[in-house]
Amino acid sequence: MTEFDFETRIDRHGTDAAKWSSQLAAHGQPAPGEAWLSEGLEPIPLSVADMELAAPQVVLEAMKARIDHGIFGYTMVGEAYRQAASDWQRQRHGWDMPGEAILTFQGVLPALYMLIRGMVAPGRKVLLQTPAFPPFVDAITQSGAVVTTHELTLGEDGRYGMDMASLEARLADPDVAMFVLCNPHNPVGRAWDGQELETIAQLCERHDVLVFSDEIHGDLMMPGHRFTPYASLGVHAAKRAIIANGLSKTMNLAGLHLCNIVVPDAGLRERVEELSNAAGLFGVNPVSQAGFIAGWRQGGPWLDALMAHIAGNREHMVGFLADRLPQIRAMPMEATYLAWLDLRGLGMAPDTIVERLVARARVRLENGAAYGQGGAGYFRVNLACPRAMLEEALERIATALGSNR
Numbered sequence: 001m002t003e004f005d006f007e008t009r010i011d012r013h014g015t016d017a018a019k020w021s022s023q024l025a026a027h028g029q030p031a032p033g034e035a036w037l038s039e040g041l042e043p044i045p046l047s048v049a050d051m052e053l054a055a056p057q058v059v060l061e062a063m064k065a066r067i068d069h070g071i072f073g074y075t076m077v078g079e080a081y082r083q084a085a086s087d088w089q090r091q092r093h094g095w096d097m098p099g100e101a102i103l104t105f106q107g108v109l110p111a112l113y114m115l116i117r118g119m120v121a122p123g124r125k126v127l128l129q130t131p132a133f134p135p136f137v138d139a140i141t142q143s144g145a146v147v148t149t150h151e152l153t154l155g156e157d158g159r160y161g162m163d164m165a166s167l168e169a170r171l172a173d174p175d176v177a178m179f180v181l182c183n184p185h186n187p188v189g190r191a192w193d194g195q196e197l198e199t200i201a202q203l204c205e206r207h208d209v210l211v212f213s214d215e216i217h218g219d220l221m222m223p224g225h226r227f228t229p230y231a232s233l234g235v236h237a238a239k240r241a242i243i244a245n246g247l248s249k250t251m252n253l254a255g256l257h258l259c260n261i262v263v264p265d266a267g268l269r270e271r272v273e274e275l276s277n278a279a280g281l282f283g284v285n286p287v288s289q290a291g292f293i294a295g296w297r298q299g300g301p302w303l304d305a306l307m308a309h310i311a312g313n314r315e316h317m318v319g320f321l322a323d324r325l326p327q328i329r330a331m332p333m334e335a336t337y338l339a340w341l342d343l344r345g346l347g348m349a350p351d352t353i354v355e356r357l358v359a360r361a362r363v364r365l366e367n368g369a370a371y372g373q374g375g376a377g378y379f380r381v382n383l384a385c386p387r388a389m390l391e392e393a394l395e396r397i398a399t400a401l402g403s404n405r
């Protein structure tokens with residue numbers, strides 16, 4: 001038993017939640033389509049990466065207390081915020097993140113768009129490893145740069161990795177200006193280890209490539225796994241790194257639109273600050289700030305319990321698939337609350353799977369075909385929900401995909 005409630009179903013209707021909307025969902029991802037709107041079973045979206053679970057009580061209380069103050073005037077990022085963020089990184093992940101290195105933005109993606117526009121000359125390249133979170137592609141192309149990709153390797157045991165020789169070949173391209181490292185990697189669930197990250201740091205130093213390390217899922221570690229923040233490797237890595245972290249994924253606060261962009265190197269930070277000033281960005285939402293401070297200071301036990309819940313959901317899903325849909329393979333998961341499933345054994349085209357999921361099961365999963373090389377035939381399942389919701393979705397998926405007709 002845990003003192004935290006991850007089982008109560010919370011109705012999000014009437015909240016304009018992107019995941020439940022029939023309109024364009026978060027980050028320009030397509031809407032579920034007309035079939036979603038028709039009469040029938042209540043839809044279950046296990047798609048967009050937010051949770052069907054309430055944020056920690058300590059966060060809610062801190063935000064309510066801040067609201068009770070009554071004044072929401074222009075607010076600066078305060079020392080308490082910087083200290084709480086730093087202490088969290090040091091205590092949970094062993095990284096001495098300097099408080100003064102933190103800049104705040106409305107989200108990882110808005111920051112990435114701005115950084116590419118400001119730091120990557122038009123026509124130069126930004127490297128992504130596929131399967132890749134699709135909005136990264138838009139962030140690059142819409143900011144005037146060119147996408148170049150490196151496909152992750154897939155071991156016999158289902159564990160993804162990186163072929164360092166081919167990665168180096170990509171980084172050695174003189175047109176590559178930035179590497180977007182997703183650590184841990186959405187969608188494949190790898191938490192890159194110190195050795196992998198060290199090799200990346202050496203390669204990026206050798207070829208003078210800026211690293212954007214997206215660590216927004218970094219706190220969401222499956223039991224028994226450890227997260228290695230990229231900049232914790234040392235100054236040689238940190239000096240050409242821009243890191244995104246925060247509590248938006250960790251504690252289901254993405255709608256508060258607050259994230260850290262951490263730039264340990266003072267010279268690089270000055271450039272990022274100039275870009276931020278030039279974009280007219282200033283200050284922080286005081287309610288979000290209060291919530292984040294409380295989350296970092298008091299949310300650890302909730303997070304530990306959450307990850308036990310996610311691990312339990314995954315275990316349930318794996319058992320269910322083995323029993324009812326053995327053609328589907330669940331890939332190993334070290335981090336995030338997103339499971340990556342290989343559906344190729346079903347022998348169905350991805351479009352047919354999507355059509356059946358939407359029309360018959362009325363369950364929405366993310367179609368791996370949108371994630372580039374290595375993604376087709378895979379689907380991403382969001383496990384951050386009450387167990388009963390997952391159970392119902394799995395039953396419906398089994399009915400929709402279990403026969404060939």
Ligand SMILES: Cc1ncc(COP(=O)(O)O)c(C=O)c1O
Binds near residue numbers: 106248259
């Ligand atoms: C790896 C990764 N980066 C960034 C984002 C989006 O972050 P934000 O909403 O802060 O722009 C997501 C959301 O799903 C994500 O999974």
